[in-house]
Amino acid sequence: MSTRPPLPPFTEDSARQKVQAAEDAWNTRDPERVAAAYTEDSVWRNRSEFLTGREEIVAFLTRKWERERDYALRKDLWTFGGDRIAVRFQYEWHDAEGRWWRSYGNELWEFTADGLMSRREASINDVPIEESERRIRGPRPESEHGTGFPLA
Template sequence: MAHIVPPFTAATALEKVKFAQNAWNTMNPEIIAKAYTTDCIWRNRDQFIRGQEEIKTFLTTKYAKEKGYRLKKELFAFQDNKIAVQFFYEYHDENGQWYRAYGLEDWTFQVDGEEKGKMRKRMSSINDVKISEDERWFANNVDVETVTISEKHL
């Protein structure tokens, strides 16, 4: 992900978003954390996280609770070293209750130095909604890229 560097074009911003989507869908904190600067700042719901080690700890806890995690990210806007995305993901808890999470993320990337192209700030606003098995978009290992999300789905 670091090889895609600002300033972004429509093509490179979209590539960055899809790279992030694919990394998060691995559910591997080690892989995901490599995309962020060593001192990256996150806001995730009501949590504030700083640095790769805290990111790894957060993601390890997240994936232990959010089973069956599947995510789709869509490019919302971009400019210079910033990208905004909207995202949708589904998961179930330990009791089998499914949820869909919706949200927006504001990303800022490092523009110089050894960590150029890595994300140095991630601000995320997320809402979770209970859904039934029949309401799932990302069921049966569907490729998330084949799911078209429109206003009728929201």
């Protein structure tokens, strides 16, 4: 069994590290890399879709990033306690027709003692934007780690 530091119980610093690590991984748009942070039997709710296990997670992420082109994400720690972390996030992407979207959401995460995520619940809303309204352009530069982002 592999471990994925930082490990619970989380402190504010270790929770922030976990959130930044998740943001960095998701911005690679590599389904295998992202799925490696979850337990073999991880349970997800993403919008109205329910998934169980890494294989389903990889398939889901592959479909997601085929549809959500030029995906770029920001996550922000909301709160934490014990083996759980809550985050808010925003990401931008465009569809096959070139329309841009900003997706807003909240996630609830639960971790095993070895630092792998065993549960992820995500609620997400999509808002159409003009390309000129974009504010997320690729992975967050290291100089911006730990900074928040506007709500609207």
